[in-house]
Amino acid sequence: MQIFKTIEFLNAPCGPLQNIKVLDLSRLVAGNTLTMCLADFGAEVLKVEPVKGDILRDWKVEGISTAWKTYSRNKKSLSVDFRAKGATDVVLNLVEGADIFVESFRPGTLEKMGLAPELLLKRNPRLIVVRISGWGQDGPYAHRPGFGTVVEGISGFASMNGFSDREPVLPPIYLADMTAGLYGAFGVMAALRHVEIADGAGQVIDLPLLDPLFSILGPQAANYRLTGQIKPRTGSRSTNSGPRNVYRTKDDRWVSLSASAQSMAERLFRSIGKPELIDDPRFKTNADRVANAEVLDGIIGEFIGNLDQQECVEFFDKASVTIGPVYDIAQIEQDPHFQARNIVVELPDSEMTAIPVHTITPRLLSTPGCFRRPAPELGEHTREALEEAGYSATEINTLIKDKIVFAAKGDQ
16 A cells, blocks of 8 residues: 555666765664665665674564665665685775775774775775764773663663653663664765865764764753752653643544743643733743643643544644644654655665655755665675676686585575
C-alpha cells in the first residue's frame, strides 16, 4: 500500500557534493547517519564492509533490514576481509582517491589494522579522517566500548528525562548516534572548506557519541554552577516556561501545548473562557505559571478533556494558540501536511515494492539532493570500486579468488 509520493531513482549525478568521495568503514547508526547526509547531497559513498556486512544489516523487521535500507540509501558497497593479508593494501589504494574516510572502531583498532591516520594522511595529505567512538580517542574511558545507550545515560540526558517519581528514561530512538552523525556531517563540511579555501591539508576529526549529546542539553552546567540544583525530571513540563505539557483529549488521544510567551498565555486564558487567570497572582507571570504548573495543568486539562483531538487542535488553531496533536506513525501516514511537504517519500525496493523513508533534509532550494540508488547489497559494487581505483579485471578476480574482497552473490 503506497500512501506517500513515489520517488524514482535518478540515474545521474546530482547535488552540491558531486565528486566528493567517501570511504565509510563505520558500523551501525552514527557513521551511517553521517555518510547518508553526504550521499543524499551527491557524495559518492563507498561502504567498505567486513565479510558479514555492516551490523545494521542484521536489524530486521519482518525479515527486512529497514534500518539499513533507510540509512544506506545512495551508497555503494565493497566487501573486504580485513583480517586477510593484502586487505590493508586495498584500503590504502582506495584512500588515494578519497576525500573523506570514516571509521567507528574502538580507539587503537585502526592502528592495529595498519591504517593509522598518520599513514592515511601520508598516502593522501588532503584526506579528512573521521574517527567515531563512544568516548573519544583519549581520556580514561577511551578504551571502553561505547554504544549509544550508555552514552545517553552518562551524558546527563536520561537523568533529566521522564517523571520525578519513576526511573530515568532512555530515548526510544538512536539519539546519541544520530546526534553524533549530524554533528559529524557538519564537521566534515567545515574540514572540506578548510581544504578548499586555503589549499589546506586534511585532518582528523575526533567524533565521540558523548560530546555531541551533552552539547544539546544546553546550559545545564551553567545552571548547576549558579544554583547548585540538579535539574529534576518533570515529565513533559518545562522548568523554564509554562504552561507546557501534553494533555489527554476526549477520544483518549493527546495534544501538546506551549504558551510560554506572555501574550500566548493570555490568549490561551481568554480562549478557554477564563480571562480572570491573566491577573491571577498564581499565573500572572511566567515564573508564577511555572511555580503553579500542576494547578494550571489541571485547569487546561479539564477544558481539553471535553474535546476530541481534532476538535481541540482546530479550536486552539482558530484562537492562534500554539498547539498540535501528539501523533503516532499511523496518524502521520494520514496527515495532509506530511503528504503535501513529502516529508516521507516512497522509494522503489526489491523486497517491499516501495519503502517509505524520511525525505532528504535539509531542503536546499537551488541545489537539492536526490535519491540515486537503493541501499546496496553486500559487495554489490566491489568490482566497480576496484576498477575505479585502477585494478585490472585479472587483479580483481585474484583478490576475489584469494578471498581478500568479496563481490555480491552471483558475481564471485
